[in-house]
Amino acid sequence: MDIDDEILTEFYDNRYAVQGMLIYRKAALIVVREMQKILEENLEKAGHEPVLFPVLIPEDILKKESEHIKGFETEVFWVTEAGKKVLDKKLALRPTSETPVYTMFSLWIRSHKDLPMKVHQSCAVYRYETKQTRPLIRGREFLWNEGHSAFKNLDDAEKNVEEIRKIYGDLLNDLCIPYRIHRRPEWDKFPGASYTLAYDTLIEGKILQIATIHNLSEKFSEAFNIKYEDEEGNHKFVRLTCYGPSFGRLLASILNIHKDENGLKFPAKFAPTQIVLVPIFAKGNKEDVLKYCRGIKEKLVQFRVVLDESDKTPGEKFYYWEKRGAMLRIEAGPRDIENNEVVVVRRDTRKKEKIKKDELTPEKISEIFKDIDKNLREMAVKKFNEAIFTAGGIDEVKNLAGKGIITVGLCEKEECRNEIENYVSVLGVEEKEEKCVVCGKERKVAYAGKTY
Amino acid sequence: MDIDDEILTEFYDNRYAVQGMLIYRKAALIVVREMQKILEENLEKAGHEPVLFPVLIPEDILKKESEHIKGFETEVFWVTEAGKKVLDKKLALRPTSETPVYTMFSLWIRSHKDLPMKVHQSCAVYRYETKQTRPLIRGREFLWNEGHSAFKNLDDAEKNVEEIRKIYGDLLNDLCIPYRIHRRPEWDKFPGASYTLAYDTLIEGKILQIATIHNLSEKFSEAFNIKYEDEEGNHKFVRLTCYGPSFGRLLASILNIHKDENGLKFPAKFAPTQIVLVPIFAKGNKEDVLKYCRGIKEKLVQFRVVLDESDKTPGEKFYYWEKRGAMLRIEAGPRDIENNEVVVVRRDTRKKEKIKKDELTPEKISEIFKDIDKNLREMAVKKFNEAIFTAGGIDEVKNLAGKGIITVGLCEKEECRNEIENYVSVLGVEEKEEKCVVCGKERKVAYAGKTY
Numbered sequence: 022m023d024i025d026d027e028i029l030t031e032f033y034d035n036r037y038a039v040q041g042m043l044i045y046r047k048a049a050l051i052v053v054r055e056m057q058k059i060l061e062e063n064l065e066k067a068g069h070e071p072v073l074f075p076v077l078i079p080e081d082i083l084k085k086e087s088e089h090i091k092g093f094e095t096e097v098f099w100v101t102e103a104g105k106k107v108l109d110k111k112l113a114l115r116p117t118s119e120t121p122v123y124t125m126f127s128l129w130i131r132s133h134k135d136l137p138m139k140v141h142q143s144c145a146v147y148r149y150e151t152k153q154t155r156p157l158i159r160g161r162e163f164l165w166n167e168g169h170s171a172f173k174n175l176d177d178a179e180k181n182v183e184e185i186r187k188i189y190g191d192l193l194n195d196l197c198i199p200y201r202i203h204r205r206p207e208w209d210k211f212p213g214a215s216y217t218l219a220y221d222t223l224i225e226g227k228i229l230q231i232a233t234i235h236n237l238s239e240k241f242s243e244a245f246n247i248k249y250e251d252e253e254g255n256h257k258f259v260r261l262t263c264y265g266p267s268f269g270r271l272l273a274s275i276l277n278i279h280k281d282e283n284g285l286k287f288p289a290k291f292a293p294t295q296i297v298l299v300p301i302f303a304k305g306n307k308e309d310v311l312k313y314c315r316g317i318k319e320k321l322v323q324f325r326v327v328l329d330e331s332d333k334t335p336g337e338k339f340y341y342w343e344k345r346g347a348m349l350r351i352e353a354g355p356r357d358i359e360n361n362e363v364v365v366v367r368r369d370t371r372k373k374e375k376i377k378k379d380e381l382t383p384e385k386i387s388e389i390f391k392d393i394d395k396n397l398r399e400m401a402v403k404k405f406n407e408a409i410f411t412a413g414g415i416d417e418v419k420n421l422a423g424k425g426i427i428t429v430g431l432c433e434k435e436e437c438r439n440e441i442e443n444y445v446s447v448l449g450v451e452e453k454e455e456k457c458v459v460c461g462k463e464r465k466v467a468y469a470g471k472t473y
Numbered sequence: 474m475d476i477d478d479e480i481l482t483e484f485y486d487n488r489y490a491v492q493g494m495l496i497y498r499k500a501a502l503i504v505v506r507e508m509q510k511i512l513e514e515n516l517e518k519a520g521h522e523p524v525l526f527p528v529l530i531p532e533d534i535l536k537k538e539s540e541h542i543k544g545f546e547t548e549v550f551w552v553t554e555a556g557k558k559v560l561d562k563k564l565a566l567r568p569t570s571e572t573p574v575y576t577m578f579s580l581w582i583r584s585h586k587d588l589p590m591k592v593h594q595s596c597a598v599y600r601y602e603t604k605q606t607r608p609l610i611r612g613r614e615f616l617w618n619e620g621h622s623a624f625k626n627l628d629d630a631e632k633n634v635e636e637i638r639k640i641y642g643d644l645l646n647d648l649c650i651p652y653r654i655h656r657r658p659e660w661d662k663f664p665g666a667s668y669t670l671a672y673d674t675l676i677e678g679k680i681l682q683i684a685t686i687h688n689l690s691e692k693f694s695e696a697f698n699i700k701y702e703d704e705e706g707n708h709k710f711v712r713l714t715c716y717g718p719s720f721g722r723l724l725a726s727i728l729n730i731h732k733d734e735n736g737l738k739f740p741a742k743f744a745p746t747q748i749v750l751v752p753i754f755a756k757g758n759k760e761d762v763l764k765y766c767r768g769i770k771e772k773l774v775q776f777r778v779v780l781d782e783s784d785k786t787p788g789e790k791f792y793y794w795e796k797r798g799a800m801l802r803i804e805a806g807p808r809d810i811e812n813n814e815v816v817v818v819r820r821d822t823r824k825k826e827k828i829k830k831d832e833l834t835p836e837k838i839s840e841i842f843k844d845i846d847k848n849l850r851e852m853a854v855k856k857f858n859e860a861i862f863t864a865g866g867i868d869e870v871k872n873l874a875g876k877g878i879i880t881v882g883l884c885e886k887e888e889c890r891n892e893i894e895n896y897v898s899v900l901g902v903e904e905k906e907e908k909c910v911v912c913g914k915e916r917k918v919a920y921a922g923k924t925y
Contacts, residue, residue, distance in 0.1 A: 034577060038534055039564065042527035044577060050523045071502045075494035075614050076528070076566075076597065077550075082490055098529075099554040100566065103601035104547040112491065114528075114552065125486060125496060145528065149555035162527050 023225075024276060028285065028344055031293070032276070033156055041154035041161035043269075048293035048345075051325070052275070053164060053268045055291050057143050059195060060166055060266070063188045069139040069168060074121045076144075077112040082120050086244040089119065092212025096148040098161075114147035119213070119263055122169040123245035130171060130259060132250050137177060139170040143268075157273035158229065158473050167265040171247060178236055178260040182218070185234050185264050189220065192266070193231075197288045197398040198222055198274050199405035200231065201426065203449030203468055211235040211263075220266070221448055221470075223408050224277045226424040228448060228470040231274060232266035278401050284344030286368055288397055289390035296321060296386070297347040298328040299338045301354030313358050317351060323383055343368060348393055349386065365389070369396050414458050419444050423471040431467035432457035445469040475677075476728060480737065480796055483745070484728070485608055493606035493613035495721075500745035500797075503777070504727070505616060505720045507743050509595050511647060512618055512718070515640045521591040521620060526573045528596075529564040534572050538696040541571065544664025548600040550613075566599035571665070571715055574621040575697035582623055582711060584702050589629060591622040595720075609725035610681065610925050619717040623699060630688055630712040634670070637686050637716050641672065644718070645683075649740045649850040650674055650726050651857035652683065653878065655901030655920055663687040663715075672718070673900055673922075675860050676729045678876040680900060680922040683726060684718035730853050736796030738820055740849055741842035748773060748838070749799040750780040751790045753806030765810050769803060775835055795820060800845055801838065817841070821848050867910050871896050875923040883919035884909035897921040 032049040045053070065071065077100060084090045098114040101107060115121065122140065130138055143166045150161055168185065172178045186202070193200055200222045210217035211233065220232040242248070242258040250256055279286040289295055298318055300310040311330065318328050327347070329338045335352070342350060352364040361378050367389065376385070408425025412418045421427045422444045431437060431450065437459035438447065446469060453466040484501040497505070517523065529552060536542045550566040553559060567573065574592065582590055595618045602613055620637065624630045638654070645652055652674045662669035666687040673680050694700070694710040702708055731738040741747055750770055752762040763782065770780050779799070781790045787804070794802060804816040815833060817826050819841065828837070860877025864870045873879045874896045883893060883902065889911035890899065898921060905918040 034580075036577075036580065037527060037573065038531045038576065039527055039529050042529060044527070045525040047522045047524070050525060070499045072499070073497040073502060073616075075489055075491055075496070076599075077491050077494060077614070079490045095556040097556065098552045098564075100550050101553045102551040102563075104549065104603070106601075111554075112550075121489070124490065125488075128486075128488065147528075149558075151556070162529070164525075 024280060024285065025344065029156075031345070032272070035156050039161070041150055041159075043156055043160060043162070045164075049272060051293045052272050052287070052291050056192065056196065056268060056271055057166065060188070060192050061141070061143065063191060064139075064141045064166075064168060067139075067184055067188060068137070069141045069170075072122075072140040072142050073144065074115070074118050074125075074142060076115055076147075078115055078118075078121050080111040080113065082124055083113050085120060086213050086241050088240065089213040093117075093148075096150060098147050098149055115144075116148050117146055117263075117265075118142070118144075118167055119169065119241065120245075123241055123247060123261070126169075126171055126259070126261075127245050127247045130247055130249050133173055133252060136249055136259065137170060137172050137181065139168065139181070141166060141168040155473065157269040157276075160269060163270075164268040165265045166268070167263065169261070169263045171242075171259040171261055173249065173251070173257075173259070175260050178262050181262050182234055182236055185262075186218075189232050189234075189264075189266060193220070194398070195288060195290065195394075196271060196275055197394055197401050198231070198271070198278060199398075199402045201448075201468070204451075206447050206450050206467075209447070211237075213237055213240055219448070221426070222274050222278070223405055223425060223470075224274065224473070226408060226471070228426065228446070228472045229270055229274060230472070231270045232264070234264040235262065237261040237263065278404075279346075279397055283371075285346030286397060287346045287348060288394045289348045290394075292346050292348045293325065294327050294342065294345060294347040295324045295390075296326040296349045296351060297338070297342040298326060299335055299342075299350060299352045300328070300330070301335055301352055301357075303355045306355050309358060310353060310355065313353050314351075317353070317363065317378065317381065320381070321383060321386065324386065349389060351381070367393060369393050369400075412458065415440065415444075418458065418469070421445075426468055426470045429467050429469055430458050431465055431469075432460060432462060433465065434460065436460075441467070441469060444471075446472045448472075476732060476737065477796065481608075483797070484724070487608050491613070493602055493611070495608055495612060495614070497616075501724060503745045504724050504739070504743050508644065508648065508720060508723055509618065512640070512644050513593070513595065515643060516591075516593045516618075516620060519591075519636055519640060520589070521593045521622075524574075524592045524594050525596065526567070526570050526577075526594060528567055528599075530567055530570075530573050532563040532565065534576055535565050537572060538665050538693050540692065541665040545569075545600075548602060550599050550601055567596075568600050569598055569715075569717075570594070570596075570619055571621065571693065571713075572697075575693055575699060575713070578621075578623055578711070578713075579697050579699045582699055582701050585625055585704060588701055588711065589622060589624050589633065591620065591633070593618060593620040607925065609721040609728075612721060615722075616720040617717045618720070619715065621713070621715045623694075623711040623713055625701065625703070625709070625711070627712050630714050633714050634686055634688055637714075638670075641684050641686075641716075641718060645672070646850070647740060647742065647846075648723060648727055649846055649853050650683070650723070650730060651850075651854045653900075653920070656903075658899050658902050658919075661899070663689075665689055665692055671900070673878070674726050674730070675857055675877060675922075676726065676925070678860060678923070680878065680898070680924045681722055681726060682924070683722045684716070686716040687714065689713040689715065730856075731798075731849055735823075737798030738849060739798045739800060740846045741800045742846075744798050744800045745777065746779050746794065746797060746799040747776045747842075748778040748801045748803060749790070749794040750778060751787055751794075751802060751804045752780070752782070753787055753804055753809075755807045758807050761810060762805060762807065765805050766803075769805070769815065769830065769833065772833070773835060773838065776838065801841060803833070819845060821845050821852075864910065867892065870910065870921070873897075878920055878922045881919050881921055882910050883917055883921075884912060884914060885917065886912065888912075893919070893921060896923075898924045900924075 034044040100112040205217040214235040215238040218234040348368045350366040412429045486496040552564040657669040667690040670686040672684040800820045802818040864881045900920045
């Protein structure tokens with residue numbers, strides 16, 4: 022990522038002795054806590070119950086559904102010893118929690134009255150990535166929220182997919198992250214899913230998958246024998262859905278999508294430091310100015326405010342906090358005190374405005390923050406839309422690879438798919454009136470791009 | 474625990490396929506979130522930075538300090554395989570995070586200006602317990618918060634111990650959990666500590682250690698080479714402290730300490746359901762009563778309120794919610810509506826009170842909750858104090874074992890210690906004018922009891 026190392030170390034340290042495992046630091050945890058809070062509140066309002074499952078999964082449970090384990094078997098960490106003993110049964114570090122959750126669903130679900138059953142947990146998951154790891158984007162331990170739900174029938178499961186789309190959409194709107202939802206092609210869906218919807222955003226022209234929603238086939242409910250008794254006394258298999266956004270990738274997205282030549286920017290709610298107060302000293306008035314600034318800080322306790330009392334010059338402070346994405350700078354010097362004013366500078370537009378001290382209320386700040394978010398969102402959407410292309414031939418696909426999302430005609434033949442996947446990954450395929458760019462014959466349209 | 478199984482399942486499920494690992498459910502997570510929030514806020518106000526370290530610790534790092542690994546080596550889970558590969562280096566699931574934190578402290582700390590360095594994380598830790606596991610009390614995966622700090626000298630480290638005592642004291646006060654702090658005897662301190670302070674509470678006469686604070690010797694800073702340059706340019710080893718409360722044991726404590734013959738009780742802030750609204754229907758007025766109750770619920774959104782609209786009788790609802798520790802019951806029927814009143818019943822005293830609907834403000838509720846907490850705290854302290862005994866001889870120790878905390882004379886000889894530890898564990902030893910109950914000679918006093 023094209024961000025100062027000095028600033029990235031406030032988010033994470035990548036020097037830990039296990040490759041692909043980060044130490045999260047304060048700035049990252051502030052952002053992650055905020056997104057987690059919003060997401061959990063909305064999931065719980067929609068009837069999801071919080072749960073927390075153990076990190077270890079016995080081998081036989083992880084392997085119960087055959088497609089699923091095939092999808093994960095090359096990337097599971099295995100606990101085989103405990104104390105000085107070799108375990109009878111290997112235990113996996115959860116790569117995802119469908120299998121442990123379903124062992125309990127088969128106990129918890131008895132009757133149609135137990136349905137829908139919707140649970141969620143925020144936790145870390147573990148995958149022994151063989152591809153090159155990248156901080157926040159591809160790690161061997163990553164933070165996410167996973168939702169798991171059971172329904173009476175496919176119709177209810179589909180309604181849940183809509184509900185989750187609404188909840189994830191609201192979060193991404195708050196984060197000002199533009200995205201497209203692609204229905205992944207058959208060969209790239211979740212192991213055991215009937216279909217997978219993926220949320221794709223763009224970082225520097227490459228596709229980053231930030232969340233997925235899976236509507237599962239009945240294979241899981243059969244493998245785990247999750248049945249309910251309906252109103253007529255018949256025993257039926259439930260329909261299952263599962264879904265999750267990656268907090269690490271969402272953090273990588275806001276760091277990269279919103280930054281500009283002066284450093285980081287954040288949707289105001291997520292900025293590690295939301296407001297910085299910079300006192301402007303003249304000779305002999307230091308205490309008056311500090312007192313004035315402290316008074317302002319006290320009125321704004323609901324925000325993350327820093328009063329920079331360091332020995333740096335005002336210019337150095339401006340530069341320091343701009344780089345870190347403090348979204349509002351409040352300056353106050355002797356003349357401002359005389360006029361009972363402050364100077365307010367927005368990080369996004371860098372516009373200066375004088376505001377009467379009395380008018381600098383939390384409500385006024387919230388209003389400015391709302392406008393900052395609107396601006397960030399518009400800028401991000403504009404940039405995103407500029408990176409959506411249509412390719413008329415395979416040469417154009419080659420040229421556009423790594424520059425964004427490419428719309429391209431593609432038929433169903435494996436040889437055509439393979440040809441295109443030499444350059445880009447297919448994100449989704451739709452039935453539309455387009456000719457295959459490779460063979461020129463059958464008519465489907467694909468969305469494709471270089472992925473992280 | 475002497476609590477209905479039906480109710481305990483709302484807190485956790487103990488039927489998961491890995492022994493000693495619980496599935497936490499909604500009611501438990503509400504309590505844990507509340508305590509975590511209070512603790513983290515207070516730690517961060519005192520200058521602790523949140524961090525999150527990886528769950529895996531390479532074997533060589535875990536083994537760097539020899540006393541420490543000796544204390545844990547029989548209870549570490551080891552990851553030895555990943556994908557289809559045997560790892561070159563075994564990786565431990567963190568039993569506690571001193572060793573990974575100190576590898577980073579040695580990078581993060583350079584100068585006296587970097588000190589104090591105080592970090593904390595809320596996470597799960599893993600110990601392959603060979604003793605019998607017990608839900609929330611002794612598990613192989615448990616939830617806690619761990620703090621790790623580095624200081625210039627012993628004096629600053631001691632001040633930090635005082636600061637943490639204040640923070641843990643405030644949390645335990647909020648939880649209405651009575652406790653004593655014992656300085657653990659030499660043979661029972663944290664592996665690598667210069668001394669260990671332990672917080673002991675009582676559940677049904679047995680001692681439960683709920684938190685510890687360790688002031689470490691210089692062995693760790695030497696083993697991990699954590700040095701700083703002081704004002705004069707000398708390079709010195711830092712002094713380290715570490716500390717943590719167990720969220721699972723705190724939850725076990727409030728479930729068990731506050732319960733009575735009618736079921737659970739909670740300090741109001743921690744009750745999974747704080748208020749239950751019970752509509753009292755007469756013929757034909759159902760909608761009016763519900764509307765009235767919904768109006769009340771809307772005014773109390775800041776609390777966890779349930780309006781019980783089920784088909785049960787009022788008596789059944791009272792019983793149901795009493796057992797679950799809803800700390801305030803609000804009843805409203807046709808006559809109450811006429812008088813613009815409600816009936817308010819406290820869970821702790823079961824006292825009924827009529828209150829005008831307009832006076833039932835969030836402030837009024839908070840006032841009642843404060844009084845409930847005061848009452849719970851007083852009852853708990855009284856019970857705790859009644860279980861503090863003094864034993865004059867070894868027979869009395871035998872009789873009192875399992876009934877509380879026993880004060881008893883005990884000298885330093887190993888044979889006397891062994892004799893007493895046939896019946897009870899020694900929690901702490903102090904220099905006081907008491908004769909040893911075993912040999913009758915040397916003069917020290919010990920606090921002892923049967924432990925979980």
